[in-house]
Amino acid sequence: MSVSEISHSRTLPEPRAMLRLIKPITWFPPMWAYLCGIVSAGVSPTGQWWLVILGVLLAGPIVCGMSQAANDWCDRHVDAINEPDRPIPSGRIPGRWGLWIALGMSVLSLAVGYQLGPWGFGATIVGVLAAWAYSAEPVRLKRSGWWGPGLVGLSYEGLPWFTGAAVLSATAPSLQVCLLALLYAVGAHGIMTLNDFKALEGDRVMGVNSLPVTMGPARAAKLACWVMAVPQVIVVALLFTWDRPLHGLAVAGVLAFQIWAMRVLLNDPKGNAPWYNGTGVTLYVSGMMIAAFAVRTVGL
Template sequence: MTVSLDLHSDRVYPEPAAMLRLIKPITWFPPMWAYLCGVVSSGVSPLSHPVLVILGIFLAGPVVCGMSQAANDWCDRHVDAINEPDRPIPSGRIPGRWGLWIALAMSALSLFVGAFLGTWGFIATVVGVLAAWAYSVEPIRLKRSGWWGPGLVGLSYESLPWFTGAAVVAASLPSTEVILLALLYGIGAHGIMTLNDFKALEGDRQMGVNSLPVTLGPECAARVACWIMAIPQCIVIGLLMHWGREWFAFAIFLSLIVQFMAMQTLLKDPKGRAPWYNGTGVTLYVLGMMVAAVAVRGLA
């Protein structure tokens, strides 16, 4: 596979399949799910605003998240040439500056679609677009930090769409309970993003990206990620108990127990088991989000 770091390629136009891979459909689920959690937690029936629900899910996933992936791949093309040279940009299947143009066009599309979600939806879209570029582009490039980068992504993928879903369908500022849940699950997602950094360990080390697996080592980084995922869920359990939603708290507690068991397996081989944990422990994490959303809906 030929790596094209100087942006030269025999191609003039990108491959359609490569363009789809650039915006990574597999990454769309977290913000789409978080937006739906926000809608549910608002206390407003999704059936009363079906257009806002569908449009918001489309905006959170394919549009804003897809844009963020395109922007990240463009800014990461040199790192990807080391870690994954078969990706669309370093492989030359998206030639020249097409990667940049796609990211910019999708940024504009994000703002256009966000304008149809009212004031709250548009403001949230602007924040999401700015966060995506702040994560990837020089000289800001918060991705260089193993603390700021995953934190920004966690808040952008979980907290922001959750807040947006609740605010859009209610046409008002969400309740304190909703905001707290959105914030806590976004903070916990920092750990998920840290585990995602394991696959780019070598390239990050060579290109000066100080992810936690690089700065702390895989074993310590995995332990930190586990604690960051677990502590916010413990706080959620405590809040639900305080709000009189004991059965919901118990359901999340059981989920967390199973996550702890999965974490023990992860810690035996953090680098090798990180993809496995993303399919097990993370699934339980996001299911707990919806349980919490249903619980707080009763309060609303």
């Protein structure tokens, strides 16, 4: 049976396809960043564990899941070229069900975010708007290899980190916390650029100007490595400035291993990008948590 025949024969979404639509594998970065924010706040979660649990669920399965559903709906024509077996182009999520799921999860995101108080609700509004601005016309920042990955980096790393710290402390985070969240969000631009390698052919056909399309895989990979590494060098310098030399050395250590992984990546950028996303990115987020523990007592 062809994809079109499957699409016309199904009227309700396949449950497994609905789970694949919201891509559980993508939930980890914002959940981890939210926990980094919780740690960096320097406030005991005793008596506030519900804020921790609810925030993690909001950052991952709900808001991130919503953003993936919105992206798949808006990218259904690109996915028909790159990944025709994905839930929407394959017909396992038929008709406009992909859109209804994304819209329903947007409403759910706002309802849950409201439970986290003004800081959490405000951040949720920003996150929902960013998700649609990235994927949907007429804005569709995904078309830009600069603005698209930048927005995703801020939404996946910077915003959840800021939110976790603000929600737990019920006030604006310190300058040190904001700097770390921003630096790691900037570095995530490089991670998002590497993630674009898997859609290279479809993006080229559909006019999505990702950096791998506009610069070529080799140059885009080199730029991504610099974008990931430079913010971490600044983090190390800041940790030494804030009298946290052991934490600074630890972040420098994970960066050194990342540089080794980057050298492997650059031998075959397109082929090794998935490997780096599993190896180098794990080291990257480890450095995030080290920095979060370092800054929790700065200024006390």
